[in-house]
Amino acid sequence: MAGYKEVSVAGYEDFMQxxxxxxxxxxxxxxxGSKDAEGKSWCPDCVQAEPxxxxxxxxxxxxxxxxxxxxxxxxxWKDPNNDFRKKLKLTAVPTLLKYGTPHKLVESECLQANxxxxxxxxx
Amino acid sequence: MVLDFVAPSPQGTSWGLGGTCVNVGCVxxxxxxxxxxxxxxxxxxxxxxxxxxxxxxxxWGTLTEAVQTHVGSLNxxxxxxxxxxxxxxxxxxxxxxxxxxxxxxxxxxxxxxxxAAKFVIATGERPRYLGIQGDKEYCITSDDLFSLPYCPxxxxxxxxxxxxxxxxxxxxxxGLEVTVMVRSVLLRGFDQEMAERLGSSLERLGxxxxxxxxxxxxxxxxKGSPGRLKVVARSTEGPETVEGVYNTVLLAIGRDSxxxxxxxEKIGVKINEKNGRIPVNDMxxxxxxxxxxxxxxLEGKPxxxxxxxxxxxxxxxxxxxxxxxxxxxVNVPTVVFxxxxxxxxxxxxERAAQEYQRENLEVYHTVFWPLEWTVACRxxxxxxxxxxxxxxxxxxxxxxxxxxxxxxxxxxxFAAAMxxxxxxxxxxxxxxxxxxxxxxxxxxxxTKSSGLDIMQKGC
Numbered sequence: 001m002a003g004y005k006e007v008s009v010a011g012y013e014d015f016m017q018x019x020x021x022x023x024x025x026x027x028x029x030x031x032x033g034s035k036d037a038e039g040k041s042w043c044p045d046c047v048q049a050e051p052x053x054x055x056x057x058x059x060x061x062x063x064x065x066x067x068x069x070x071x072x073x074x075x076x077w078k079d080p081n082n083d084f085r086k087k088l089k090l091t092a093v094p095t096l097l098k099y100g101t102p103h104k105l106v107e108s109e110c111l112q113a114n115x116x117x118x119x120x121x122x123x
Numbered sequence: 124m125v126l127d128f129v130a131p132s133p134q135g136t137s138w139g140l141g142g143t144c145v146n147v148g149c150v151x152x153x154x155x156x157x158x159x160x161x162x163x164x165x166x167x168x169x170x171x172x173x174x175x176x177x178x179x180x181x182x183w184g185t186l187t188e189a190v191q192t193h194v195g196s197l198n199x200x201x202x203x204x205x206x207x208x209x210x211x212x213x214x215x216x217x218x219x220x221x222x223x224x225x226x227x228x229x230x231x232x233x234x235x236x237x238x239a240a241k242f243v244i245a246t247g248e249r250p251r252y253l254g255i256q257g258d259k260e261y262c263i264t265s266d267d268l269f270s271l272p273y274c275p276x277x278x279x280x281x282x283x284x285x286x287x288x289x290x291x292x293x294x295x296x297x298g299l300e301v302t303v304m305v306r307s308v309l310l311r312g313f314d315q316e317m318a319e320r321l322g323s324s325l326e327r328l329g330x331x332x333x334x335x336x337x338x339x340x341x342x343x344x345x346k347g348s349p350g351r352l353k354v355v356a357r358s359t360e361g362p363e364t365v366e367g368v369y370n371t372v373l374l375a376i377g378r379d380s381x382x383x384x385x386x387x388e389k390i391g392v393k394i395n396e397k398n399g400r401i402p403v404n405d406m407x408x409x410x411x412x413x414x415x416x417x418x419x420x421l422e423g424k425p426x427x428x429x430x431x432x433x434x435x436x437x438x439x440x441x442x443x444x445x446x447x448x449x450x451x452x453v454n455v456p457t458v459v460f461x462x463x464x465x466x467x468x469x470x471x472x473e474r475a476a477q478e479y480q481r482e483n484l485e486v487y488h489t490v491f492w493p494l495e496w497t498v499a500c501r502x503x504x505x506x507x508x509x510x511x512x513x514x515x516x517x518x519x520x521x522x523x524x525x526x527x528x529x530x531x532x533x534x535x536x537f538a539a540a541m542x543x544x545x546x547x548x549x550x551x552x553x554x555x556x557x558x559x560x561x562x563x564x565x566x567x568x569x570t571k572s573s574g575l576d577i578m579q580k581g582c
Binding site for chain 1: 192195196198199202203206207209
């Protein structure tokens with residue numbers, strides 16, 4: 001298992017707190033539609049992409065941080081003024097990104113193992 | 124496989140995947156051009172009723188950060204595109220060692236060899252230096268300007284290429300003091316009447332021109348970000364010398380092809396020894412049948428991003444897609460993105476006269492005053508449009524030129540029309556869109572041969 005730390009958060013405030021806590025580290029973030037009581041997300045693409053992302057995590061470097069962020073319920077996500085859209089400039093879920101860089105994968109790109117691997121192993 | 128490696132500039136600047144256009148050319152240039160236009164718009168806005176009391180000033184750092192963020196996303200986009208198509212990208216300098224084999228050296232000096240059946244050379248160009256005292260130590264080029272970590276301040280631009288004029292234009296538009304040192308003509312190779320009108324528009328913006336001078340030394344008076352540099356220049360017409368002090372000296376005197384040091388001589392790919400460019404046939408093939416070339420390195424072809432992209436795409440289709448189409452290099456439109464833009468497609472008046480004889484040409488022209496400039500009280504004789512028609516061929520439009528706002532957007536459609544065989548009659552039959560600048564081309568009446576005055580009166 002690669003030496004990365006996983007942090008689970010929900011909502012924008014939690015996310016930004018986690019980012020600050022790990023200032024100075026390489027931070028990857030995966031944004032997904034929130035899961036229900038049974039652990040299933042309202043976003044079908046997010047459900048499909050998660051195993052691909054988890055597989056790709058095996059390539060991540062030592063000391064990296066992986067933030068798994070549940071963005072919220074569908075109506076919140078659809079609101080064009082939500083914090084994720086306005087402040088983080090997210091356009092869709094799932095989004096997988098390397099925080100503080102332009103390296104990101106959006107929607108169907110997250111389903112492609114080769115692209116996910118590239119994002120995690122980039123230096 | 125793509126072997127891409129950017130050797131750092133003398134000032135240490137380097138960049139990611141995507142070539143000159145994405146990193147240190149078209150893209151950052153157009154964004155900075157837009158920044159300058161927005162400054163002008165702020166000035167004009169007062170006349171349209173906008174009231175604001177703050178002093179409007181420009182922050183260079185904010186601009187470069189925004190530009191570099193966008194460039195970074197384009198670099199990433201290139202990486203994604205390559206990976207999606209399973210193209211291996213190796214960040215290393217490629218060099219032929221023998222037929223069908225290259226040696227790739229990465230930034231750490233590690234070497235790996237690769238073989239392939241076919242090769243494409245698209246190594247582009249880099250800015251040329253003057254070869255005078257202080258040039259590499261103290262001067263910057265377009266390689267450095269778009270990510271410069273400090274505001275350039277009072278700038279001397281050396282050169283009269285479109286790179287020189289575009290940079291001079293947006294720097295002046297951002298409020299900086301700009302001087303342009305020109306050895307002989309502006310925009311060599313372009314229509315000279317248009318070039319001179321463009322030069323005048325820059326002068327009206329406050330750009331100072333030092334015509335017929337060349338720098339002979341650059342000395343550092345003070346270190347800093349920016350520092351202070353003294354430039355000594357000699358007249359091309361006599362012994363006169365002139366000295367000036369500037370914060371930044373930007374060299375834009377031309378670009379050299381990156382075809383030396385990549386082993387072309389080892390496999391016999393012929394290059395033009397004078398300028399380093401590679402002659403190819405109409406299939407972009409070099410003198411060695413399995414080696415092709417596209418882009419700025421090509422001898423005798425327009426050095427423009429869309430030309431390179433088109434040539435590359437069609438080459439790939441011919442090699443692997445069973446298609447036959449060749450790249451059409453005729454009537455390629457281009458635009459100089461100075462604050463007042465210059466768009467053209469086809470021949471300059473000089474070339475047209477050479478190819479068809481002046482008596483067989485009819486040139487229609489006019490000055491025009493954009494409606495938006497009326498209320499803003501801007502010059503009513505600065506914008507100019509002309510078409511060059513071949514009288515022996517139904518007044519076929521063989522040259523299209525416009526100096527005016529949004530020339531870039533305007534020229535595209537007319538380039539397509541010229542591909543369809545545009546004639547003066549067809550232009551006259553086209554109904555104009557009102558009120559626009561582009562519509563002037565549908566109502567051109569005055570010819571140069573008539574000698575009639577086109578200047579606008581009033582205001």
